[in-house]
Amino acid sequence: MSAAEWKKKCEAEWSLQGAPLPDSLDWKSVYEAKPLGRNLLKNPSPLGLSKDAPPPERDATMRGLPCFQLDGDFTGWTTSVEILPYDTSGIPKGAVICQLPKRSWFSMEQVVDLKAEGLWEELLDTFQPEIFIQDWYEETRVHQSIYQLHVKLLGADKSTVISEHCVNPTEDLSTYSHTWKEVSHVFCNYGPGVRYVHFLHRLKNSFMMEFYPTKFTGSSVIVRPVTTSS
Structure with a gap:
């Protein structure tokens, strides 16, 4: 196929009519990279779980020394653990405390290089396709705050925040269905200059004789070949 034919193939399959399609691009490479409509995060489900199946029941055999990191293959992610101080709020003065749960935030983050994934500057700056974010976390009774998400669209210097x-969320501990809870957002009309997506989420774990983790699955960053008018 000629360069013009590859360009037409990309335009047709991704519905890019009206989007800037410069002749200077290697359209065969762009097509093979398939930057639109696919998940750009690496290893989106490192725990090996699927949102299409219920979260696994807690393993009551996970005892022993305190454990603050989920067990999984976190290739592609940068992880960190923040041990939290004991929460003594709500405990009456003078009460005898035998043991308090030890909690921690387990953080995972990735930076997606949009140009390296096959997107081009004219598309990002002029057409500004939707950038769809999705994540699923497990409903637990570990704490009222068990999940946080922070996504930033960054400029070429990786420090300029264009949109975030x-x-x-605050969990309702009076009900419990042990299901996956969806978090999603669509970035649109974000302005020119976006080159990277920084995806960070945190899950709270608890340890008191046993490990009570908060699991997640299906993290996604998807650039969709549509634009939303303001």
């Missing part, structure tokens, strides 16, 4: 979205 934060989620910090």
Whole structure:
């Protein structure tokens, strides 16, 4: 196929009519990279779980020394653990405390290089396709705050924040269905200059004789070949 034919193939299959399609691009390479409509995060489910199946029941055999990191293959992610101080709020003065749960935030983050994934500057700056974010976390009774998400669209210097979205839900501990809870957001009309997506989420774990983790699955960053008018 000629360069023009590859260009037409990309335009047709990704519905890019009206989007800037410069002749200077290697359209065969762009097509093979398939930058639109696929998940650009590496290893989106490192725990080996699927949102299409219920979260696994807690393993009551996970005893012993305190454990603050989920067991999984986190290739592609940068991980960190923040041990939290004991929460003594709500404990009456003078009460005898035998043991308190030890909690921690387990953080995972990735930076997606949009140009390296096959997207081009004219598309990002002029057409500004939707950037769809999705994540699923497990409903637990570990704490009222068990999940946080912070996604930033960054400029070429990786430090300029062009747009961002934060989620910090409060859990209703009076009900419990042990299901996956969806978090999603669509970035649109974000302005020119976006070159990277920084995806960070945190899950709270608890340890008191046994490990009580909060699991997740299906993290996604998807550039969709549509644009939303303001």
